[in-house]
Amino acid sequence: MNGKKWASLNSETQAWLEAQTLRYEQTVWDAAQSDFEEGVNCLTGNGECKRGESASMTLVATSEADVAYAASRLEKNVIPAWANRVDDASVNEWNSTIGAITGLVARKTAN
Structure with a gap:
């Protein structure tokens, strides 16, 4: 909803919409x-699985290296491809909202 539309709503309607959101x-x-x-339960067989048969996969904790690798792929590949x-x-909206909070800046790249 654009700013003009939001501003045209009375305060009660704005408050109601914010509460519902x-x-x-x-x-x-x-x-x-x-x-x-439940997904972890179903994949590992540990706990209740209401959506089908349980499997017997092993849950492995995420390492700092895993997180760093995923972040690097996000920064070097995913965000530029999206941009x-x-x-x-x-792109500007991303950078002024999500980018400002996370430090992940979106930039268009030359193809």
């Missing part, structure tokens, strides 16, 4: 956590 957001985070836990596919406004 926060409620929905928490519901989504809770569902994601529950799905993650090259979207318009400049989207």
